[in-house]
Amino acid sequence: MTLILDPDDPAGWREAPSAPSATASSRLTDGLNPEQREAVEYRGQALLIVAGAGSGKTRVLTHRIASLIESREAWPSQILAITFTNKAAAEMRERVEVLLGDSASGMWISTFHSACVRILRREAEAIGLTSTFTIYDSADQRTILKRIIKELDADTLGFTPASAQAKISKLKNELADVESYARNANTSDPQEVMFLEIFRQYTRRLREASALDFDDLIAETVYLFRAFPKVASLYQRRFRHILVDEYQDTNHAQYALIRELTQPVPADRVVEMEQHGVNVAALTDASGGIPGASLTVVGDSDQSIYAFRGADIRNIVEFERDFPGAKVVLLEQNYRSTQNILSAANAVISNNFDRKEKKLWTADGDGDQITGYTGYTAHDEAQFVADEIEVLHRAGVAYRDIAVFYRTNAQTRALEEIFVRSALPYRVVGGTKFYERAEIKDAMAYLIAVANPLDELALRRILNTPKRGIGPATETALASFAEQNALSFRQAMRSADGLGLGPKVTGAITNLATVLDEAAAMLVPSAAGIAAGTNEGASKVSDALVFLLERSGLIDALRNSRDPQDETRAENVEELVAQTRDFDRENPGASLVDFLTQVSLVAAADELDDASGTVSLMTLHTAKGLEYHAVFLTGLEEGLLPHQMSASEPGGPAEERRLFYVGITRARKRLYLSLAMSRAQFGEVAVAMPSRYLQEIPEGLIDWRQSPGMATSRGGTQPRALNARRGYGQGGGGAWGTRDRDLERFSVTKSAAPKAEWANRVTGTVRDNGDLTLAAGDRIRHVDFGEGRVTQVTGEGTKRIAHVAFDTAGQKKLLIKIAPIEKL
DNA sequence: GCTCCGCCTTTATCA
């Protein structure tokens, strides 16, 4: 019998699993190419896997983890794997479990943010937080900064909530805090002095509310480890193998965190730990210390697209210098895309100088040409996308294997309008998220106020929601009462009796305070639960939420409102209740704080549901790490991609190119590139020019259904619109269409004349047929398709769809509510 | 304190 250390087992030891058979261990490298195999099998302190797009890095990572566990080099609990999204984490766990045929429980596979929250909740008191601290999102940050800027009159110096937020975020990502910033600040610059004051107040308010923003989650964990080396040692001892995915997108704070976690534990602290009952046997080396954890990072500097949030490409470029003796493995063979798609990607990215040469290749053949299309308007472009999706669908491609990408969330509008009208099942991933709706934030604020009574932001939000007659004057009175008596806002609410306010207002405040207190009492575990450190005896999150919604009057206010939109809002709140029920069911014994944490840390990509039969719409950023049979890259125009804002930033255009590259390499078999000649922006229509990056794709690779040149010559009103120079792209060389040969190039097309039905057919207005009811057998007339007979009606409510056999236009599906039809 | 109206700005990308 072999005994090995299990850090999660109270006894510290347990029997090792039976020795792996030879077949089992080779199973983990079977079917891998030599480089992948090396990446799985290499053992050493530091390993960098440079993984081109689609080169099978997730496979390599999961096999590497499984191999560490199966060879008994590590227990699951000694592994920390950092992924970019929670969904990627869940997938990775699942795949490791499949490989091991066993549960991988105890393994930490999570995002940077989730891992840090987990550590911080455990150690919160060490750094002066309550363990139920709130996580503030950007909107919360903005609200606070708006108040601060207003109080300080900082807008006169040009500060906006957005600018202050960006600057604070940038500093935190560099691990700067108020003091360190103050030390280097130029005190003769009034603007800098003002910023310092904003930063200071912002920090103070978050502290007082026991709240952290997203950037704090990482930075505070680093501070924790630096200020409390003993705490750090516990995690350094625990995690023996650390693996980081998407390493090219780590920022300095994340890099510092990894550095902290991979530090060795010195011999004297090992002795100390042992005296405190921490089992360190079998972990120490000859010096008596615990060596640093082994580090594996995976990344591709060509896919670095998060410089705006502090990602530092140097982390990956200089990995070999940071970790001397590091092994580097390069994965270039692509298993995802056709050669045509890869050639386009290679051609585009090769325009970024200052990069390590890397060429993706596949053994799977050229595949189809890339399809290009230039619409006259964004709606025209969207119609092309919708029509092509229908063609793909009829050819047997499932909707869920199709994705549409764009640079900015605002671009979804035209796409959605057309998709709704075409009765295409689609889903916007991310975008205006459910949890960002005002009514959901209100309901969540009730939960937050219960979980973290110090959170003044949440309390102020619900103070007069629903309307209780508590206005700004009362709110200010409460706040100053709290300040004068050194009370929290919540305590001040409880003692509102003594404020000399009107009886109605006073009653409203104390009522709210009572409701919150009662909900808090519901959520306290039983004595037995507390003793065991579990949540036993506490009410479920859904029960607490229902209690709060009913007792606060929030749900009634929405239901009884005469504002028609409140009906939808009430439904949304009910949807939230349903979500808490799901949460309770899927996470038995989980607490309210667990729920709030999960909600705070969902990423856009986490919402993706593989089982849904819908087309996915998302930003290029969200698309990272995903792949689809068919990909539509839309809005390929100067000003959008590259985005205007990027022009002023150093390295901006190069990063935008990488974004384009990421988009291209998501496609397996079919890639569509589209743009619009004109696009409505800020309420007016602007002429758009094709993106400079389109030029970088060798011409033979694209089959233009309608090229920019053709669109111009057919468009009529502006025969030389490609020459029209607008504000951006002043840099000459990059601006497109300034030279005749560019025009000519795009005037050449191999396909037949563009389909007339796409052009200008769609306008921005949506009609509404109200409650028009149709049944199979009805005759209708359609503006474009003429007369036809309804064969079937599917769907419900506003999403009812009529299947119509038109006399001349064939079979069509129409959304009854808005289709341009009339019943005959 | 609430509500309505008109003006004004605003838009990148994310955890």
Add this chain to the structure above:
DNA sequence: AAGGCGGAGC
């Protein structure tokens, strides 16, 4: 185009 904000009127 749409949401946020401030002022006017109740």
